[in-house]
Amino acid sequence: MNIAVRQATAADAPVIVNLIEALAEYEALEPPTDAARARLAAELASPRPRFEAFIAECGGEPAGFALVFETYSSFLAKPKLYLEDIFVLPAFRRHGVGKALFEHLAAAARRRGCAVMEWTALDWNSPAHKFYGKMGGRHLKAWQVFRLDLDAP
DSSP states (O other), X not given: OOEEEXXXXXXXXXXXXXXXXXXXXXXXXXXXXXXXHHHHHHHHHSSSOSOEEEEXXXXXXXXXXXXXXXXXXXXXXXXXXXXXXXXEOGGGTTTTXXXXXXXXXXXXXHHTTOSEEEEOOOTTOHHHHHHHHHTTOOOOTTOOOOOOOSSOO
């Protein structure tokens, strides 16, 4: 299967939103609201977007995506690449699409001087855990994720 990974542009906002909706369905989460879709499109069109999205295509057809942003490690005194989302459509799984996306991201992180890539995975998503292990990822069992919802009343 011929896989191409490219950076998403503002014109790709509908494709990215569709892939995020597919990810939400897979994870049994609510899909993005209309307001979130509009913010995502505006961010992709921004001269300085807060994130980067990458699309994996097979034969010119969207097969998956990844959304990342840079953060910083105070202990390492180097940037980190945070992987917010990575998702491959079911029809394209087990064909190297996820690996191509992940390797593209890791290479980009190295070029930028990032010390590490980090991400989270849902505790029940054992296929993702297995994939991340194959890609060289380590499960940091000593860390727990916390969140403060700022949009809540």
